[in-house]
Amino acid sequence: xxxxxxxxxxxxxxxxxxxxxxxxxxxxxxxxxxxxxxxxxxxxxxxxxxxxxxxxxxxxxxxxxxxxxxxxxxxxxxxxxxxxxxxxxxxxxxxxxxxxxxxxxxxxxxxxxxxxxxxxxxxxxxxxxxxxxxxxxxxxxxxxxxxxxxxxxxxxxxxxxxxxxxxxxxxxxxxxxxxxxxxxxxxxxxxxxxxxxxxxxxxxxxxxxxxxxxxxxxxxxxxxxxxxxxxxxxxxxxxxxxxxxxxxxxxxxxxxxxxxxxxxxxxxxxxxxxxxxxxxxxxxxxxxxxxxxxxxxxxxx
Amino acid sequence: xxxxxxxxxxxxxxxxxxxxxxxxxxxxxxxxxxxxxxxxxxxxxxxxxxxxxxxxxxxxxxxxxxxxxxxxxxxxxxxxxxxxxxxxxxxxxxxxxxxxxxxxxxxxxxxxxxxxxxxxxxxxxxxxxxxxxxxxxxxxxxxxxxxxxxxxxxxxxxxxxxxxxxxxxxxxxxxxxxxxxxxxxxxxxxxxxxxxxxxxxxxxxxxxxxxxxxxxxxxxxxxxxxxxxxxxxxxxxxxxxxxxxxxxxxxxxxxxxxxxxxxxxxxxxxxxxxxxxxxxxxxxxxxxxxxxxxxxxxxxx
Numbered sequence: 001x002x003x004x005x006x007x008x009x010x011x012x013x014x015x016x017x018x019x020x021x022x023x024x025x026x027x028x029x030x031x032x033x034x035x036x037x038x039x040x041x042x043x044x045x046x047x048x049x050x051x052x053x054x055x056x057x058x059x060x061x062x063x064x065x066x067x068x069x070x071x072x073x074x075x076x077x078x079x080x081x082x083x084x085x086x087x088x089x090x091x092x093x094x095x096x097x098x099x100x101x102x103x104x105x106x107x108x109x110x111x112x113x114x115x116x117x118x119x120x121x122x123x124x125x126x127x128x129x130x131x132x133x134x135x136x137x138x139x140x141x142x143x144x145x146x147x148x149x150x151x152x153x154x155x156x157x158x159x160x161x162x163x164x165x166x167x168x169x170x171x172x173x174x175x176x177x178x179x180x181x182x183x184x185x186x187x188x189x190x191x192x193x194x195x196x197x198x199x200x201x202x203x204x205x206x207x208x209x210x211x212x213x214x215x216x217x218x219x220x221x222x223x224x225x226x227x228x229x230x231x232x233x234x235x236x237x238x239x240x241x242x243x244x245x246x247x248x249x250x251x252x253x254x255x256x257x258x259x260x261x262x263x264x265x266x267x268x269x270x271x272x273x274x275x276x277x278x279x280x281x282x283x284x285x286x287x288x289x290x291x292x293x294x295x296x297x298x299x300x301x
Numbered sequence: 302x303x304x305x306x307x308x309x310x311x312x313x314x315x316x317x318x319x320x321x322x323x324x325x326x327x328x329x330x331x332x333x334x335x336x337x338x339x340x341x342x343x344x345x346x347x348x349x350x351x352x353x354x355x356x357x358x359x360x361x362x363x364x365x366x367x368x369x370x371x372x373x374x375x376x377x378x379x380x381x382x383x384x385x386x387x388x389x390x391x392x393x394x395x396x397x398x399x400x401x402x403x404x405x406x407x408x409x410x411x412x413x414x415x416x417x418x419x420x421x422x423x424x425x426x427x428x429x430x431x432x433x434x435x436x437x438x439x440x441x442x443x444x445x446x447x448x449x450x451x452x453x454x455x456x457x458x459x460x461x462x463x464x465x466x467x468x469x470x471x472x473x474x475x476x477x478x479x480x481x482x483x484x485x486x487x488x489x490x491x492x493x494x495x496x497x498x499x500x501x502x503x504x505x506x507x508x509x510x511x512x513x514x515x516x517x518x519x520x521x522x523x524x525x526x527x528x529x530x531x532x533x534x535x536x537x538x539x540x541x542x543x544x545x546x547x548x549x550x551x552x553x554x555x556x557x558x559x560x561x562x563x564x565x566x567x568x569x570x571x572x573x574x575x576x577x578x579x580x581x582x583x584x585x586x587x588x589x590x591x592x593x594x595x596x597x598x599x600x601x602x
Binding site for chain 2: 022023024025026027029030031034077081084086087104105106107109110112113114116117118120121123124125127129130131133134135137138141142144145146147148150151153154155157158161174178
């Protein structure tokens with residue numbers, strides 16, 4: 001599995017570099033800012049999920065790379081904009097200065113904007129068929145838009161500005177579902193789409209993404225409240241400093257741990273139908289999805 | 302022609318309202334900010350060009366409405382982000398407070414981000430076929446991205462920060478071509494795409510868009526230097542106050558007027574092949590393109 005994952009990550013890095021080699025007409029200061037954020041050291045979790053989902057459903061890796069890179073571009077743009085002074089005002093990301101600290105605020109806003117356009121351009125111009133391209137654009141735009149990632153971030157900001165939600169548990173779940181979960185679910189659904197998966201397989205993978213996304217966010221909240229800044233590479237304790245709702249604030253640390261474990265279990269259960277395949281690639285991709293979910297529970301170490 | 306244009310504008314307003322009726326999950330403060338900017342009184346020039354181009358090539362209006370609304374969404378998002386304090390820092394737009402003045406800076410950044418996603422989502426989910434959807438997403442994303450609109454804005458900002466280009470004429474032409482021209486050209490090319498136009502028709506309309514976009518920007522610069530703020534509905538004299546390059550600064554007012562007239566002439570010449578059609582709709586759409594170009598020269602009044 002390690003060599004499979006290493007190969008996959010290399011394929012993703014190579015494709016990200018290729019799809020972000022900017023055409024004539026792109027100013028160098030903009031290209032630099034875009035590539036600084038997109039190509040920064042990262043786990044490449046979302047593109048990895050797209051490709052693994054595609055291969056699990058019998059699709060080809062090369063066919064999945066455009067959608068996989070697009071989801072990472074959306075992720076990178078969202079980090080740039082979330083870090084802006086008017087938003088979370090962060091100066092450190094993945095152990096490096098954030099985009100606006102390094103390139104200025106105007107360039108950072110524009111780099112985010114251009115990365116979003118590049119995501120949809122990459123899918124539209126490189127997908128294996130127009131039908132897959134249109135499907136993936138719809139899936140990703142839905143997930144990235146006002147009822148998905150951006151909607152979650154908008155409500156998150158509202159809370160920072162002093163809004164007190166009447167039902168904290170439900171409010172937080174809805175923020176997590178949109179702000180983090182929607183893009184992770186879309187990563188998996190695009191993988192299914194690229195592979196021409198049937199409705200049943202697609203629903204399985206979306207459900208895995210739903211539970212995986214929740215486990216991811218709960219473990220992120222646990223990390224924020226008890227992780228080590230140097231190891232994690234970003235500023236921590238922000239939730240408690242800013243008096244913001246988080247899973248650990250609302251539910252306590254012990255319940256957060258057990259909720260994360262339950263979400264991981266539900267994610268793995270969602271893809272039961274893919275268990276024990278005869279095909280070697282399908283077997284390893286199934287194992288990757290299981291181990292990626294289980295790995296979330298180790299994030300605190 | 303007046304009743305044709307009135308009908309067309311009504312169809313565009315209705316479709317914009319429909320495509321921006323946000324789904325559950327979109328926070329109201331975000332939806333309000335998006336609709337405030339998108340549905341503000343405007344000329345709807347870009348969507349109008351998309352539909353007219355489609356009808357000129359024998360396409361159906363309803364088929365062109367998703368792409369037409371998408372180009373207006375991209376335009377609206379770009380205005381929101383351009384007006385931000387870190388960019389042009391404008392407080393007045395179309396005679397109203399700008400989005401960040403009314404809804405706060407974080408909401409304005411997010412409303413712009415969500416409008417961009419909505420543009421691609423609208424095309425992907427509503428186009429007459431996946432092939433047209435994928436083609437229009439590619440055209441619009443190219444035009445909106447780092448080598449188009451965002452690239453032009455990035456170089457424009459660079460100049461505001463004190464950069465002095467070695468060749469002012471070429472620099473300015475390249476900024477105009479990307480910042481304004483690319484989206485106008487895309488509006489026309491998407492119209493051709495929706496109608497299944499042949500390569501020759503498509504090139505004609507792109508060339509019209511190229512010249513139209515230049516004439517538009519030159520007349521905008523003329524307006525900035527000699528218009529009336531109350532009539533125009535935005536802050537003027539910005540170029541001269543900020544010591545920024547503009548067509549009038551580089552070429553003087555008289556040459557700017559004659560350059561605009563030449564660009565209009567070239568735009569009209571580009572669509573010669575569509576002149577004198579037998580079909581009534583094609584005749585009126587051809588006349589609209591001619592009169593829209595000529596109308597640019599009247600903008601100073």
